[in-house]
């Protein structure tokens with residue numbers, strides 16, 4: 373059954389950003405225009421987004437340690453933070469939700485402040501590649517790593533490993549590139565069919581794809597696994613996949 377509070381945080385104006393023909397497509401940005409439609413955009417674009425958010429809160433129940441920090445990196449409006457706070461109700465822990473988009477951070481602060489949960493949350497405007505982290509029992513990168521420059525991804529994972537306590541966990545959700553090009557095209561077409569069923573036109577899908585071309589750079593599963601291993605993680609595997617959208621559970 374759908375969680376009513378989580379539904380409230382995931383409702384917004386309808387995403388029509390790419391519904392008119394755009395002469396020159398500008399690069400996708402997490403700006404005010406995106407903030408206004410973000411819950412609708414992510415729900416209609418990322419298969420099983422709400423299931424993944426719910427799953428992250430269930431994983432949190434297994435890994436969060438008393439008196440520790442939980443980091444939600446690239447938090448956007450804080451859906452993962454919200455779901456964890458709602459499920460755990462643990463005042464000795466603190467969530468640090470971080471995003472470098474001023475518009476996202478401003479809206480995220482408003483949303484988080486409007487609910488009374490036992491677990492405090494601090495929403496920081498910061499570049500996650502520069503963030504100091506410590507005493508972490510859970511770190512969440514829910515569809516964020518794919519937006520970092522490829523050259524900065526390993527360093528961030530190394531720093532997360534250092535910040536995690538023994539037995540702590542990292543959740544990494546990403547759009548994946550499939551290894552075989554023809555298979556990749558097939559899965560991409562299944563994803564586009566999903567977006568069409570959710571009301572996006574072919575033109576909207578094509579224009580958004582062009583806007584994301586140099587902004588969202590997907591890796592394949594093997595690249596993710598090699599990075600986890602290189603960072604020092606002992607255990608990692610996929611706990612969820614729908615088309616080319618996967619989420620990995622990575623344990624220190």
Ligand SMILES: C[S@@+](CC[C@H](N)C(=O)[O-])C[C@H]1O[C@@H](n2cnc3c(N)ncnc32)[C@H](O)[C@@H]1O
Pocket residue numbers: 402414445446447448449450451452470471472473476498499500501513514515516519520
């Ligand atoms: C797809 S959204 C993440 C969705 C969100 N985690 C959720 O579960 O709803 C990606 C977010 O990462 C943020 N982001 C991208 N690069 C970042 C960086 N270097 N530092 C902090 N945030 C970043 C963007 O501003 C955007 O809000």
